[in-house]
Amino acid sequence: MIDVTSLGSYVFCARAGVLSYKQQGLDSGNVEKPRVPNLSYVPAFTEDELKEEFDRIFPAFLRYSLSCLIGFLLLWVIAAFFSVSLSLLLLLPGSLLAWKATTDGLSLLAVLAELSRHKDATPSQLDSTATGPVEVSWYGLIKDGYISFKPKGRYEDLSLNLCGQPWRILQTTNADRIPVFNYSGSNFVIRDSQIMRLALYSHLCKKEFRGSKSEWGILLDVATKRCFAIPIDDHLRSKAIKELKRFSRVLDEDQNGQPVKTPAGSPCENCLFGKPRPFISGVSDTRFTTGPIGANTHSGHHGQPVHSDCGDKFDWRPHHRYWHENS
Known part of the structure; x- marks a missing residue:
């Protein structure tokens, strides 16, 4: 089945779509996963979850902080009245406690910053008359009554050979998804x-939750909680499905040995699939669900051989910014 993520890659670049499809289900070290800076421990971005996280971290932070204070006082006494060498020897475990207290303290500050954002937010309502993207506040949506939850598994439409699992779902009291x-x-x-990904996720939500509406998609910057709400209607969903069918034909053509077109413009510049990495036999292989493929190496900075997923698959050198950087 074609995952919605692969379709999104295809819209960005046909070759990226083929690569994404061939790596579906792999925990590939060559593809970076989206991360939540400083907030990867927050499961749902709601006030209750933030408070739970604070309550979880604070006791450990307090324990490590007090241990550090007492420990460093003892080290000072040892250094002042007994042996400086002994105090230096005992400094290492004390430093580990200080490091743990510091990391927990930074986590607490991140949680407090998010709680402050939530407190200052005003309820945000989605304008049903909007015809284009609308900038909204994530915590404003939460304060307006939207409930955030993480899907337990992927949604499927067997008739389209499509599957996907949205990162989160916002649910309203009238069963909107x-x-x-x-x-x-x-x-x-x-x-x-x-936009195409959100449209297909909307399609899958309507199929998964019979009778529900799915007239919006949210693009969320996980670091700042800045959001764009994208109106989604039947026309946009149909457009995304047409794109999916084109992608399916490209996959068939690739399977039959037909070339996949070289991307126009500059999508390769920051593409992870085209990012060169040092060639290490048996370690840096490009891996697909069917197994590893051979490397197409080039001389990188300082002369070391490098290769990339896209270069290995399509036997070329993608125009990644790496090649324009100073060695």
Whole structure:
């Protein structure tokens, strides 16, 4: 089945779509997963979850902090009245306690910052008359009564050979289902690939939850909680399904040995599939669900051989920014 993530990659670049499809289900070390900076421990981005996380971390932070204070006082006494060498020897375990107290303290500060954002947010309502993306506040949506939950598994439409699992779902009291796409990059803008993904997630939500509506998709910057709400109607869902069928034909053509077109413009510049990595035999292999494939190496910075997923699959050198950087 084609995963919605692979379709999004295809809209970005046909070759990226083929690569994403061939790595579906793999825990590939070559593909970076979206991460939540400083908040990976927060499961649902709600006030209750934030408070639970604070209550979980604070006792350990207090315990480590007090242990550090007492420990460093003892080290000072040992250094002042007994042996400086002994105090230095005992400094290592004390430093480990200090490191743990510091990391827990930073986590607590991150949680407190999010609680402050939540407190300052005002309820945000989605304008049913909107015809384009609308910038909204994540905590404003939560305060307006939207409930955030993480799907327990992937949704499927066997008739389209399509599957996908939204990162989160926002649910309303009248059974609306709003898929959420998490963004963790530095350039937070709306792209066609994200809109197509949200449209297909909306389609899967309507199929999974019979009788429910799914008229919006949310593009969320997980670091700042800045959001764009994307209106989704039947026309947009149909457009995404047409794109899915084109992608399916490309996959068939690739399976039959037909070339996949070289991307136009500059999608390769920051693409993870085209990012060169040092060639290490048996370690850095490009892996697909069917197994590893051979490396197409080039001389990288300082002359070491490098290769990439896209280069290995399509036997070329993607125009990644690596090749324009100084060695």
